Ligand SMILES: Nc1ncnc2c1ncn2[C@@H]1O[C@H](COP(=O)(O)OP(=O)(O)OP(=O)(O)O)[C@@H](O)[C@H]1O
């Protein structure tokens with residue numbers, strides 16, 4: 179046997195191919211370690227340890243009468259390494275020649291890993307290569323223009339990681355528009371107080387964030403301003419988009435009739451005028467339509483001054499549309515209309531370029547067969563065409579299998595955190611080139627705060643320990659089982675206000691007569707009086 183070179187961690191044994199080799203290790207080497215061995219000439223083969231195996235033939239022999247002291251001597255530790263490529267002048271070329279058995283293997287140096295994987299070409303610092311002190315940096319332009327997805331099971335750190343990327347984008351003066359169903363992003367205003375800032379070399383900082391509510395400020399006191407659409411002279415086509423699409427054609431007909439009657443009478447009408455006009459109709463099905471229109475009026479989204487689109491996209495600033503208190507169906511209609519307006523305005527270069535962030539994307543762009551949402555079509559359009567007009571997209575979801583595949587497949591940067599659901603894993607593998615069963619195993623085992631990054635800019639998927647946020651994390655999970663004495667059954671005690679997530683999608687009604695159908699009753703009462 180050749181003498182060991184300094185720093186050697188093992189020797190290549192057995193059969194090798196251009197794509198993989200095994201080496202007998204002489205010290206502890208973990209899965210995922212990047213290693214190198216000499217290629218022909220002066221270049222290095224860069225590889226990653228995929229598995230480590232321990233074997234001892236004597237152990238089985240011992241069962242046949244061998245001596246115990248023999249086994250220690252013949253125990254073998256073998257690492258299996260997958261070749262990434264050959265580092266040549268700071269670039270990576272495809273491996274063509276198998277590694278030579280007998281060559282010694284070393285831990286790869288950071289310079290080789292960095293240059294070969296293309297980790298530090300970008301300007302968005304998202305964290306450190308897991309197990310190394312190597313910064314992982316994405317390219318801001320490419321991330322925004324070619325879209326990004328963050329997919330993982332609930333509680334695995336999606337929103338946290340998304341916010342890390344958003345902070346970096348804000349630092350690069352990108353304009354952000356965030357669709358925030360749970361009111362988690364307002365906290366970006368405040369600096370973070372917890373995290374290993376020195377290890378990751380980041381400084382806490384707050385950001386310029388304006389939180390809008392499509393409801394009223396009482397429903398959502400966290401908001402800075404109401405968010406409003408232009409409510410004057412709504413046309414039927416626009417308004418039809420804001421009422422549930424399963425509304426009958428008879429109802430839509432009524433809406434068209436009412437609006438054209440108003441138009442012949444006046445040049446300025448409001449949503450309230452439209453409702454009055456519909457109420458005057460003799461049709462028996464009018465009340466359902468009145469009910470929908472009344473919900474819109476009650477929401478207030480068409481009253482007051484319309485929010486200028488140019489306010490929503492401002493370089494280096496984030497606008498958050500906080501959906502707290504809005505019914506899910508209305509949320510997707512608001513998103514549909516808002517994003518259509520933004521897309522059109524961007525096409526005409528009337529507003530800044532920027533990135534649209536869709537949290538809990540399965541609600542706004544459900545995969546066919548898992549739901550319907552008014553917003554699907556415009557989000558697909560942005561995914562397909564946004565790049566031409568300087569409008570990027572980030573989608574975040576805990577159910578990869580339930581998000582529109584058309585949109586996911588347009589995302590060039592994919593951040594995957596822990597996923598265990600088999601359907602979701604299957605959906606991920608379908609969407610990713612070069613997804614192997616080993617990668618799937620790795621995704622199932624990712625610890626919190628660690629993400630797998632798949633991107634065209636990076637040679638192969640890498641695992642990244644996400645850096646601490648600079649701004650405060652707003653994601654909350656509330657203990658459902660109280661630590662104190664639980665209320666006795668039948669004591670009538672209600673769960674504490676604000677527990678669990680359901681809160682944000684539960685509508686808060688101002689009229690709250692508790693009987694349901696309150697809006698309709700009130701309209702009937704008011705109009706018959
Ligand atoms: N990189 C990280 N560093 C430190 N803490 C983290 C990191 N990532 C996640 N966490 C913590 O893990 C918890 C869950 O994270 P987060 O709210 O981002 O999960 P999520 O995947 O968005 O969950 P949900 O599906 O409920 O929206 C948070 O309390 C956060 O503090």
Ligand SMILES: [Mg+2]
Nearest residue numbers: 336337338653
């Ligand atoms: Mg989240």
